[in-house]
Structure formats: C-alpha cells, structure tokens
Amino acid sequence: MTQNKLWLSSPHMGGGEQKYVQQAFDTNWVAPLGPNVNGFEKDLEQYLKQGKIAALTSGTGALHLALIQLGVKYGDTVLCQSFTFSASANPITYLGAKPVFIDSERDTWNMDPELLEQAIKTELIKGKKPTAIIVVHLYGMPAKMDKIMKIAQQYDIPVIEDAAEALGSHINGTMCGTFGEFGILSFNGNKIITTSGGGALVCKTDVAKQKTVFLSSQARDEAPHYQHSEIGYNYRMSNIVAGIGRGQMEVLDQRVAQRRANFEFYQKTFDNTTNILTAPKEPKGYFANRWLSTILADSYEHREKIRLALEAHNIESRPLWKPMHLQPVFADCVSYTNGVSEEMFQRGLCLPSGSNMTQDDINRVATLIKSL
Ligand SMILES: *Cc1c(COP(=O)(O)O)cnc(C)c1O
Numbered sequence: 001m002t003q004n005k006l007w008l009s010s011p012h013m014g015g016g017e018q019k020y021v022q023q024a025f026d027t028n029w030v031a032p033l034g035p036n037v038n039g040f041e042k043d044l045e046q047y048l049k050q051g052k053i054a055a056l057t058s059g060t061g062a063l064h065l066a067l068i069q070l071g072v073k074y075g076d077t078v079l080c081q082s083f084t085f086s087a088s089a090n091p092i093t094y095l096g097a098k099p100v101f102i103d104s105e106r107d108t109w110n111m112d113p114e115l116l117e118q119a120i121k122t123e124l125i126k127g128k129k130p131t132a133i134i135v136v137h138l139y140g141m142p143a144k145m146d147k148i149m150k151i152a153q154q155y156d157i158p159v160i161e162d163a164a165e166a167l168g169s170h171i172n173g174t175m176c177g178t179f180g181e182f183g184i185l186s187f188n189g190n191k192i193i194t195t196s197g198g199g200a201l202v203c204k205t206d207v208a209k210q211k212t213v214f215l216s217s218q219a220r221d222e223a224p225h226y227q228h229s230e231i232g233y234n235y236r237m238s239n240i241v242a243g244i245g246r247g248q249m250e251v252l253d254q255r256v257a258q259r260r261a262n263f264e265f266y267q268k269t270f271d272n273t274t275n276i277l278t279a280p281k282e283p284k285g286y287f288a289n290r291w292l293s294t295i296l297a298d299s300y301e302h303r304e305k306i307r308l309a310l311e312a313h314n315i316e317s318r319p320l321w322k323p324m325h326l327q328p329v330f331a332d333c334v335s336y337t338n339g340v341s342e343e344m345f346q347r348g349l350c351l352p353s354g355s356n357m358t359q360d361d362i363n364r365v366a367t368l369i370k371s372l
Helices: 017-026 035-048 059-069 090-094 113-125 145-155 206-216 239-249 252-270 300-312 340-347 359-371
Strands: 052-056 077-081 098-102 132-136 159-162 182-186 199-203 293-296 348-351
Touching: 017 035, 017 239, 035 052, 035 199, 035 239, 052 059, 052 206, 059 090, 059 159, 059 182, 059 199, 059 206, 077 113, 090 098, 098 113, 113 145, 132 145, 145 159, 199 206, 252 293, 252 359, 300 340, 300 348, 300 359, 340 348
Parallel strands: 077 098, 077 132, 132 159, 159 182
Antiparallel strands: 052 199, 182 199, 293 348
C-alpha cells in the first residue's frame, strides 16, 4: 500500500484568508491596490516592530528593487552569501553587476564574518569597492548579524538581508529583515506563510518605502498623463493576493511554533541515537523559525541512502542548497570559500517540515530514517 505523499513544505491556510479575499470581491477592489495591501503592510510592520513595508509580487523582485536603490549598476560587484537559493544572487546580474560569493561558518550555516572581511580587504586591494552585501538567514536561522553589521559599517557598505526563509526569526527580539538597510521577505508557495506568490521589501524609512512603491508600479511621475523620468517595474502586490497574506498573518505565530516543534522532534529522535546530526542549535539570544528541518549524514553516500529510502516511501526530501560558487551559471564569479557549504551540500538533507504535518506524518519520517 502506498502511503500518502509527504511534502517538504506545503501551503497551510489558516481559514481567515477567504474573508479578506471575499471583501475584495464584495467591494470590487480586485484591482488596483486597495485596503488589503495597506492592511497586509501594516500587519507586517507591527510584527517586525520596525521598518516600513512595501508589498511586492516576489522576494526576487524585492531584492532587485533594493539593489537599484543602493545604486548597484553595470560593472559593480556585490558580496553575496554562497550557501543559498539562486534568487539571492540572480538580481545582481539583472543590473549587469557581478556577485562575489562568500562561504558560511558552522554555527549558523550563514555568511562567515571573517571571510567577509577578508573578501572586502582583497577586493579593495584589487581596486573595486563592493557596492552592497547580501546576507541570508538560511532555513530560518539568523546569520551573525552583530559581527556582519559591524564589518559593513567599518567599510561603509550597505547590507541587504535576504529573510525570505526567516519571517519570525530574531536575535534578542530584533526581527530578521530589520537589521540591514533593506530586508526582503517571500510569501512563495513553500515559505512559512504564503500568499500563493508574493514578497515584500523591508525599508528603513518611509521615503525608501515610497520610492519602492513608485518603482514597483511603473515609475509614474505626478502628472495627469503618463510621464516617466525613470525606468519602472511591475512588481506591486495585488489586493487579492494581499488578502491571503492578511489571513496568513493571523496564524503566523502558530506556524512558527509548529515548525519549531517539528525540528525539536527530529532533534530528539536523532541526537545521541543515530549518526545523524540535526541543524545547529540556536546561539544564545537567537530564535530560528526552523522553516525547514535539516540533517547532516556522515557522507554523501549515507545522505543519498536516506534520500532514496524516503523517496521509495513517498516522502519528499531535498539536498541542502547547492552553493552558488559551484553553480554552472556563476562559474566565472570570484568566491571566497572555506569548504563549509560544499560539505553541507554533500552531507545535508531537508526533511518534510510543513506546519500542517500530523504527529503520525512526522513519526513516519523519523522512524524510517532511524530504521536505516
Ligand atoms: C524563496 C527565496 C527567495 C525568493 O523569493 P520569491 O518570492 O520566490 O521570489 C530568495 N531567497 C531565498 C533564500 C529564498 O528561499
């Protein structure tokens, strides 16, 4: 008998979403922007406690607009975490700039501050000051922001936080996405909350938010006719999509709690009893949303054995992100590496982590892995 498919991370509606979508229909705010967009932005601002939010069509678009506002242009270099999803780096190339990749440290699996400083020094000697730094909170674990922000300030390079996977994560109460000059969020289908597709840019000031809204809605000058003095983009979130977001915000804290409970269950099951390691513990003061629960096997062969066994039992799993400095499309980019992300890519696996998994579902995954 084939058991039902267990997914890595599937959408989990709270029930309130349709109310907001219905309101949009009832008032014919299907388009253009409207109360749901404003409401969703306000909800996010309250949740993050600081920053101004512009709701957009994707996290990738948000990153593109952040880079534009930091003045990234043709021929520039941007320092970017290597251990991440390609969307962290792709928008750099939209502007004709080049990513320079930085490897991770072992405590959080995110950008290694020492390598970052080494990269800045070396790039400065080469005669080119990087225009921005993109740091990622991978799988919801906050990066070492105190050290990274200090280095960024010392060399006067602005930071963009890719918090696409880290909504709800924080360090001593400061939410991921609010440390840097800009932060990006994603509400794609597999993220901790979803609007089916969507994203947001976290801005420091209202001026930056207004600029983001302007750029994301075709950069229209104030005039009765259509007039443009700048190149615009069509990146603004729709009022229907934002309605789903408002409903999802009502259950975000529950979603974070459930993902963390999933991780703790895996950790309790594997620690000390198997040769499998779970993702790093949270450093002091850190709070991870545990978007995806991850494990490290002994070796590539061991990892593949687990992955294929799960697949045979109708359970989805996925190797950790393949580092950007190993991606064919970025083969000609400079990188500063230390072996950490390559090792994680070899040994690591993401397990089913959805907040809609039952205790039976998660037992099924854990028991199968333990039996190997
Ligand atoms: C999902 C994700 C993105 C992109 O967000 P979209 O909304 O899908 O464009 C960027 N960076 C990371 C690390 C992600 O996981």
